[in-house]
Amino acid sequence: MGLWGGRFQEGSSDMFRQVNDSLPFDRVLASQDIRGSIIWSRAISKAGVMSQEEQGEIETVLTQLLEKAEAGELDFDASDEEDIHSFVEAALIDALGDLGRKLHTGRSRNDQVATDFRLWCKEHIEFLRKDIIAVIASLVKSADQFRTAILPGYTHLQRAQPVRYPHWCLAYVEMLKRDLSRLDDLLKRMDQSPLGCGALAGTTYPIDRQQIADQLGFATPCLNSLDAVSDRDYVLELMFAASTSMMHLSRMAEDLIFFNSGEAGFIKLGDQVTSGSSLMPQKKNPDALELMRGKCGRVFGSLQALLVTMKGLPLAYNKDMQEDKEGAFDAVNQWHICLCIASEVIDTIELNVERCAQAASQGYANATELADYLVEKGIPFRTAHDISGQVVLAALEQNKPIEALSLEELKTFNNLIDDDVYPILELEYLVDKRDILGGTGAKPVFAALDSALAEFCNG
Numbered sequence: 484m485g486l487w488g489g490r491f492q493e494g495s496s497d498m499f500r501q502v503n504d505s506l507p508f509d510r511v512l513a514s515q516d517i518r519g520s521i522i523w524s525r526a527i528s529k530a531g532v533m534s535q536e537e538q539g540e541i542e543t544v545l546t547q548l549l550e551k552a553e554a555g556e557l558d559f560d561a562s563d564e565e566d567i568h569s570f571v572e573a574a575l576i577d578a579l580g581d582l583g584r585k586l587h588t589g590r591s592r593n594d595q596v597a598t599d600f601r602l603w604c605k606e607h608i609e610f611l612r613k614d615i616i617a618v619i620a621s622l623v624k625s626a627d628q629f630r631t632a633i634l635p636g637y638t639h640l641q642r643a644q645p646v647r648y649p650h651w652c653l654a655y656v657e658m659l660k661r662d663l664s665r666l667d668d669l670l671k672r673m674d675q676s677p678l679g680c681g682a683l684a685g686t687t688y689p690i691d692r693q694q695i696a697d698q699l700g701f702a703t704p705c706l707n708s709l710d711a712v713s714d715r716d717y718v719l720e721l722m723f724a725a726s727t728s729m730m731h732l733s734r735m736a737e738d739l740i741f742f743n744s745g746e747a748g749f750i751k752l753g754d755q756v757t758s759g760s761s762l763m764p765q766k767k768n769p770d771a772l773e774l775m776r777g778k779c780g781r782v783f784g785s786l787q788a789l790l791v792t793m794k795g796l797p798l799a800y801n802k803d804m805q806e807d808k809e810g811a812f813d814a815v816n817q818w819h820i821c822l823c824i825a826s827e828v829i830d831t832i833e834l835n836v837e838r839c840a841q842a843a844s845q846g847y848a849n850a851t852e853l854a855d856y857l858v859e860k861g862i863p864f865r866t867a868h869d870i871s872g873q874v875v876l877a878a879l880e881q882n883k884p885i886e887a888l889s890l891e892e893l894k895t896f897n898n899l900i901d902d903d904v905y906p907i908l909e910l911e912y913l914v915d916k917r918d919i920l921g922g923t924g925a926k927p928v929f930a931a932l933d934s935a936l937a938e939f940c941n942g
């Protein structure tokens with residue numbers, strides 16, 4: 484009859500247990516639950532619920548349990564307990580008998596689970612921050628390795644204007660930096676301790692909630708007990724951060740899948756992060772990247788699922804809220820995996836610098852430069868635009884870039900065109916003319932790259 488004992492005359496049905504029990508998944512909160520219990524035992528002992536000696540005995544057993552939990556040695560499968568909270572309490576009672584029964588004084592599983600889950604989220608934010616920084620570092624290193632490379636930039640997946648490869652890398656660095664700051668930002672709101680809020684109305688024991696918060700590593704206590712036990716915004720925010728970052732990773736994956744295609748041939752990926760085909764021996768597929776893109780479905784799904792679960796729930800705790808965990812555990816885990824594999828994939832990128840430059844030169848991106856050149860020779864822009872257009876047409880007919888046309892040929896369009904036209908038609912010239920903060924010219928790109936190197940790769 485478990486936790487609620489006296490009031491019940493019959494046991495739960497098997498099907499009820501199946502729908503109600505959360506130990507199969509909330510076992511991952513074991514160490515958070517035990518740490519919260521240690522701090523709680525100190526608080527109620529100070530409030531006169533038990534002697535110091537008794538608290539010492541409880542803390543000793545809980546500390547041993549914590550060590551076991553951290554070593555992965557707790558045998559959950561042999562347990563018949565409903566959830567991680569009853570599991571820990573039962574283990575304590577098992578070791579200490581009646582003394583163990585004192586721990587739950589003044590506490591509810593409602594403030595307990597809210598505390599455990601916040602602690603879990605906070606700890607995972609630490610890991611995720613490191614994962615994000617590792618991806619940033621990989622991008623910055625790759626940018627540095629192919630510092631001067633130029634590749635086509637696209638709009639509508641049509642070649643638009645050439646960009647430097649580090650500019651492409653640093654675009655994703657900007658997105659990942661926002662992902663980092665989103666975590667820092669939501670952490671501030673998450674950093675409150677629900678412990679001491681009881682089932683919904685606060686506890687009757689004279690405990691020091693700020694001290695509990697301090698001991699658990701929270702900045703402050705939650706300020707309203709009804710809200711504290713029923714708030715899951717912190718999970719939602721974390722899943723939104725996960726979803727947004729996964730969306731960023733999926734866009735990077737998509738770019739790289741295209742760059743790696745036979746059609747583009749801009750990059751080669753390492754054998755470590757690609758797979759072959761069981762049928763076609765020539766194939767090397769970018770599976771890791773496809774999974775980074777594909778796993779967005781389940782991560783976005785978890786965010787959506789919890790939003791819908793929380794919608795319209797009356798105050799305060801409702802069992803619906805037990806559904807907050809599996810999706811969040813999975814979303815965080817998938818995000819972590821994708822960040823790790825993103826770093827590995829980026830580390831293997833081999834850029835085909837010539838092919839990138841060749842592709843970037845195609846598409847007559849330098850036609851505007853030719854018009855500007857004619858303007859400098861005194862021709863009005865509208866006329867210069869027209870002349871340049873005629874040159875493009877002629878080059879297109881011969882299937883050549885503008886700069887492959889001979890000077891005699893160019894002169895047939897306008898006699899003012901001279902030898903000095905060729906340097907301004909060059910790829911680098913085009914790119915480096917974007918010499919503006921945030922632009923793709925060598926100066927701004929190398930400055931951005933150097934500061935990213937200093938910030939994320941220790942110089």
Ligand code: ARG
Binds near residue numbers: 505593596800
């Ligand atoms: N397993 C529950 C959960 O995850 C713990 C809280 C249960 N509280 C209750 N009043 N039944 O939400």
